[in-house]
Amino acid sequence: MAPARSEAAPHDTSNNVHPTIPPPAGPHPSYIQVAKPYVFERTVHECIAATGVDQLREDNIRLQGVTWIDNFRKALHLPVRTFNTAAIYYHKFRLVHPESEYNYLDAAAAALFIACKIEDTLKKSRDILCSAYNLKLPPAEHLSADDPLFESHSRGIIGLERLMLESSGFDFRNRHPQKPLIKLIKHFNFDKNSKTSRVAYGMSLDLYRTFAPLKQTSATMAFACLELAGRLLNDRHERVESGRL
Structure with missing residues (x-):
């Protein structure tokens, strides 16, 4: 195996060598992140600023996503506790991931999917997508959850599940006022x-x-x-x- 060649440091016109900028330091190997059940108002504002979305658009997306969750949990006859948990996961996910990385409706569907698992009101991702699709159509045009139309979208929701759990710090403690x-x-x-x-x-x-x-x-x-x-x-x-x- 040939030895790796080190790249020469960049030079300027005066033949002065610029020092190589070290990569940003990551967390210490012994660092352990613990799930936080509560956050401060300042933390919420800092997370929103870090995602780069303006406040008005943030409000619109947040309200539309939670409204979507509420509408379809009613269509699926899910209890209030499932709505509570889904909204919590939706909020935590959006505070960590910029809007450009996902569609807010996919995030809302993934949050409802996770909440159904946590609250033992199990629904498949296809069932959630099918319910959302059928609510827009007359009964004669309704599709079943096994229709191939929902295949790719269902996989996308399952892919978001891991990211959403990571955003919450794998915190499964739920509170219902x-x-x-x-x-x-x-x-x-x-x-x-x-x-x-x-x-x-x-x-x-x-x-x-x-x-x-x-x-x-x-x-x-x-x-x-x-x-x-x-x-x-x-x-x-x-x-x-x-x-x-």
Whole structure:
């Protein structure tokens, strides 16, 4: 085997040798990255700035992706917990990967696919794609999940699955504010069918259209939804607003 030849350092017109720029240093071999259950607001802004997308477009893509997830989890009759988990993975993925690397609808489908696995509401990637396709067509033109039309797209979603898990730090801890919210409604003697309770529950779902679930605990979000619903509907509760149980 011939010895490798070292390349000569670049010269300028005055025959001065420029030093070779070393490659950027990577992490130490002993470095271990631990999954973070919560992130700071500053971290979110830094990640968005690093991806190079402007704030208005970021808002549009985030809302469209979560709306897609919500629409098709309803079409597939999936529970709220699957929607929560899918939205979390969608947000974490987009904070790490620039928009140019993927289509946001593919990312939303991959997030829903992963959430179905984690929450034991198993659906194949073909089932998700088939449901999304059939919702746009009249019943007479519906296709089955085994149609070859979904083959390549299904493989693309499976390919995004690994990247999405890496973006989350392989963190499978899931939080659902709806459970503590229902407990708080009972604890503070709100009627579960009252307008305040229903508005608070709707807010707990709308929170997942924002980055709030990445930054706050389930109890904090549940209290915030119940307090805000009471303020909006003039059904205020002193103990709720003071945070006293």
